Amino acid sequence: MTRRTVRIAMNGMTGRMGYRQHLVRSVLALREQGGLDLGDGTVLWPEPVLVGRREDALREIAGRHGLAHVSTDLDAVLADPAVDVYFDSQVTSAREASIRKAITAGKHVYTEKPTATGLDGALELARLARRKGIRHGVVQDKIFLPGLRKLKRLVDGGFFGRVLSVRGEFGYWVFEGDRQPAQRPSWNYRAEDGGGIVVDMFPHWEYVLHELFGRVVSVQALATTHIPRRWDEHGRPYGATADDAAYGIFELDGGAVAQINSSWAVRVHRDELVEFQVDGTEGSAVAGLRHCRAQHLSATPRPVWDPDVPATEVFRDQWREVPDDTESGNGFKAQWELFLRHVHAGTPYRWDLLAGARGVQLAELGLRSSAEGRRVDVPEIVL
Ligand SMILES: NC(=O)c1ccc[n+]([C@@H]2O[C@H](COP(=O)([O-])OP(=O)(O)OC[C@H]3O[C@@H](n4cnc5c(N)ncnc54)[C@H](O)[C@@H]3O)[C@@H](O)[C@H]2O)c1
Numbered sequence: 001m002t003r004r005t006v007r008i009a010m011n012g013m014t015g016r017m018g019y020r021q022h023l024v025r026s027v028l029a030l031r032e033q034g035g036l037d038l039g040d041g042t043v044l045w046p047e048p049v050l051v052g053r054r055e056d057a058l059r060e061i062a063g064r065h066g067l068a069h070v071s072t073d074l075d076a077v078l079a080d081p082a083v084d085v086y087f088d089s090q091v092t093s094a095r096e097a098s099i100r101k102a103i104t105a106g107k108h109v110y111t112e113k114p115t116a117t118g119l120d121g122a123l124e125l126a127r128l129a130r131r132k133g134i135r136h137g138v139v140q141d142k143i144f145l146p147g148l149r150k151l152k153r154l155v156d157g158g159f160f161g162r163v164l165s166v167r168g169e170f171g172y173w174v175f176e177g178d179r180q181p182a183q184r185p186s187w188n189y190r191a192e193d194g195g196g197i198v199v200d201m202f203p204h205w206e207y208v209l210h211e212l213f214g215r216v217v218s219v220q221a222l223a224t225t226h227i228p229r230r231w232d233e234h235g236r237p238y239g240a241t242a243d244d245a246a247y248g249i250f251e252l253d254g255g256a257v258a259q260i261n262s263s264w265a266v267r268v269h270r271d272e273l274v275e276f277q278v279d280g281t282e283g284s285a286v287a288g289l290r291h292c293r294a295q296h297l298s299a300t301p302r303p304v305w306d307p308d309v310p311a312t313e314v315f316r317d318q319w320r321e322v323p324d325d326t327e328s329g330n331g332f333k334a335q336w337e338l339f340l341r342h343v344h345a346g347t348p349y350r351w352d353l354l355a356g357a358r359g360v361q362l363a364e365l366g367l368r369s370s371a372e373g374r375r376v377d378v379p380e381i382v383l
Pocket of ligand 1: 139
C-alpha cells in the first residue's frame with residue numbers, strides 16, 4: 001500500500017459545522033480508519049492545515065487532535081504548493097472571496113453551502129473553476145443521510161408510481177438567547193451578515209428535490225421574521241433582520257409539487273428535525289434523516305370522513321419501516337470520501353460549484369418571490 005498525503009487547508013474550523021462535522025466527524029474520522037483506501041493500492045492520508053483568524057483558537061484545536069499545521073495567513077497557505085485542497089466552512093459572507101483566491105491559486109475546492117451570497121457570485125466561482133480546470137465540490141450532506149438514501153431507493157425502484165407531491169417539515173425552536181442561550185450563531189438572524197433561513201435552507205431543498213424528484217422550475221415563498229429581537233453570544237440584544245421562517249411551494253420538472261416549511265420558530269412534534277412525506281399513485285413514504293417508512297397502495301387504509309365518530313385506526317402504525325441497505329455512516333464524511341476520490345482518482349462527481357449555484361439561485365428567487373408576493377420561474381442555469 002502506498003500512502004499519499006493530501007494536504008487540505010481547512011478554513012472555519014472554530015465554527016459549529018467546521019469543527020464537529022468536517023474536521024472531527026469527517027477528516028479526522030478518515031485518519032482514524034487509517035486513511036481513505038482508493039482501491040488501487042493507494043491510501044489517501046488527509047493532512048489538515050487549520051486556517052482562521054485566531055491563532056490561539058486554532059492552536060488549541062490542533063493540540064487537542066495532534067495536528068501540526070495552523071495558519072492565520074490564507075494567502076500564504078494558498079501559495080504553498082504542498083496544499084492540494086481548500087475547504088471553506090466560514091460564515092457565509094466570507095466564503096466567496098476566499099474561494100475565489102483558492103481557485104485562482106489553482107487549488108481544488110470543497111465548500112459548505114451556500115457558495116456565495118448571490119447567484120452572480122456563485123456562477124462566477126463555477127466559471128472560474130472551470131477555466132482553471134480545478135476539481136470542486138459543494139456540501140450536499142442531506143442526500144447522503146440514511147433516511148434520504150432509503151427514499152431515493154424507493155424512487156429509483158419505481159415504488160411511488162407517479163410522484164404527486166412532496167411535503168417537507170423542517171425546524172425546531174431556536175432560543176432567543178435571553179432565558180436560554182441560542183443554539184445557533186447570532187449571524188444567522190442578521191441579513192447584513194449573510195443570515196436568514198431561506199439562504200440557509202433553500203440550497204438544501206434545491207438539491208434534495210432535484211436529486212430525488214426533479215429540478216425546481218418555479219418557487220413561491222413567504223419568508224418572515226417571527227422573532228424580531230434576539231440576544232447574541234455576549235448576551236446583548238439585537239434586532240433580527242433576517243427571516244427565521246419560510247413557507248415555500250416548489251413546482252418540479254415532471255409535474256410534482258413540493259411544499260416545504262422551514263422554521264426556527266416551531267416546536268417539534270415529529271420523529272425527526274426534518275421529514276418529507278412523498279405521495280405517489282402507487283405508494284407513499286415519510287423519510288427523515290435516519291428513518292424512512294412506507295405505505296403501498298395495497299396496504300392503504302380507507303378512512304371515511306365522519307367527525308362524529310372517534311378515529312378507530314392508529315394511522316401511524318400502518319406504515320412499514322424501510323430497512324437499511326448499507327452501513328449508515330456520517331453523511332458529511334460520505335461526501336468527503338467521494339470528493340477526495342474525485343480529486344485523486346478522477347471518479348465522477350456532480351455536486352460541484354454549478355450544483356451549488358443552483359442552490360443559491362433558489363434562495364435568491366425564493367426571497368424575490370416573497371418580497372414581490374408572486375410565483376417566480378426558476379430558469380435552468382448553464383455556464
Ligand atoms: N451543511 C449543513 O447542514 C450546514 C449546517 C449549518 C451551517 N452550514 C453552513 O456552514 C457555514 C458555517 O456555519 P456555522 O453554523 O458553522 O457558523 P459558525 O458561526 O459556528 O462558524 C463560522 C466560522 O467562520 C469564522 N468566521 C466568523 N466570522 C468570520 C468573518 N467575518 N470572516 C471570516 N471567518 C469568520 C468563525 O471563526 C468560525 O470558524 C455557513 O455558511 C452555513 O451556511 C451548513
